[in-house]
Amino acid sequence: MTETVLNRGLLVAHLRILYTKLTAVLQNIPKDAAYRKYTEAIINERLNMVKTEPDVQKLENKINGGQIEEVILQAENELNLARKMAQWKPWEPLIEEPPSDQWKWPV
C-alpha cells in the first residue's frame, strides 16, 4: 500500500519535470504564435494543479485527463509535438492557395 503511494509520488515528480521541459521548449516559439499561447495556458494550469494538490487521486480528478500515467504519456506526446512545431513553424501564413474549384461541392 505504501509502495503504491510512493510510486505515484514519483510519477507526479516526473510530470512536473515534463511540464518544465515543455515550457523551456516553448520559449523557442515566437510569443505571438497561437500554439504557444494555448499550450502555455494548458501547461501552467496543470502545473499549478500539480503543485497545489498533494493527493494523487484528487489531482487526477482535477486534471480530468484520465489516470496520472496517461497524463504523463500525454505530456510526453505534447513535448515531442512542441519540438516538431518549433521546426515546422505552422504559425506562418498559408503556403499556397488551392485552385479555385478544388473544394467546390457539389461539383
Add this chain to the structure above:
Amino acid sequence: AAAAARGLSRAGLRAATCLAVRQQARCLESSTTETHPTIRPKDEVQQKQLCAFGEYVAEILPKYIQQVQVTCFNELEMLIHPDGIIPVLTFLRDHTNAQFKSLADLTAVDVPTRQNRFEIVYNLLSLRFNSRIRVKTYADELTPLDSAVLVHQAANWYEREVWDMFGVFFANHPDLRRILTDYGFEGHPFRKDFPLSGFVEVRYDDEVKRVVAEPLELAQEFRKFDLNSPWETFPAYREAPEPLTIEAGDKKGDVK
C-alpha cells in the same frame, strides 16, 4: 494576432451546407402540426463546439489549413495543403486538446474535372473526447504525398489500397505495393475513367495449361442508361447564370 485573425477569416468557417436540411426547413415552415420523427433534430450545441474547435485548430496551423467546414450533421472537416499532412496529423494526435489517436479511415475520391483530381480523406477519432474529425488533402496523378505511416501505423494498408486503386504515390511508405488487384494487373480500378468491366478478361487455356489474360470481349455491348431526370436535382445550389458578354474579336456570326 493579426496574422491569426487573417488566417481565421481565410480558413473561412463554412457552417451547415446541407441540402436536405434546407428543404426540410421549408417543409417544416409550411406545415403546422406535422412532426418528422425520422429526421435527426439539429444539435446546435455540438455544432457550436465543433465550429469552435475548428477555429482553434485553424488559428494554430494557418500555414497548412485552407478551409474548415462543419456539415449539417455535425462533422468537422479540415481542408489542407498536401505539404501539411504530417504536421497536421501529428498535431491532431499529440496535442492535449485534440488527442485524435485513432486513424479510422484513409480513402481517396476521384473528381476528374479538377486540376488535382484526387482528394485524399483521413478520418480520425479521439477516444479521450469522443469526437471525430476529417482531414482532406488533394493530389494529382503524378505528385507524391507524404505517407502518414510515420504518424499512424494504421495508414499502412490504407495507403497501399489508395496506391493500388487510384495511383496516388506515397513517399516514405515502408512497403508500397498492390494489395487488392491481381499480380500482373495494369491500371487503377477506382478511377472514374476505368470502365466497370475492366480491360482484360481471364480464361483457362488448355494449350499452355494456365490462366491467361486477354483483352475484353463482352457478348453484349455495355448499355448505358441516361439517368438524368428532367427535374432540377439541387435547387438549393443554383448558380446565377453567367451574363453574356461581347468580347473583342467576336464576329456577328459567332454563336456560343
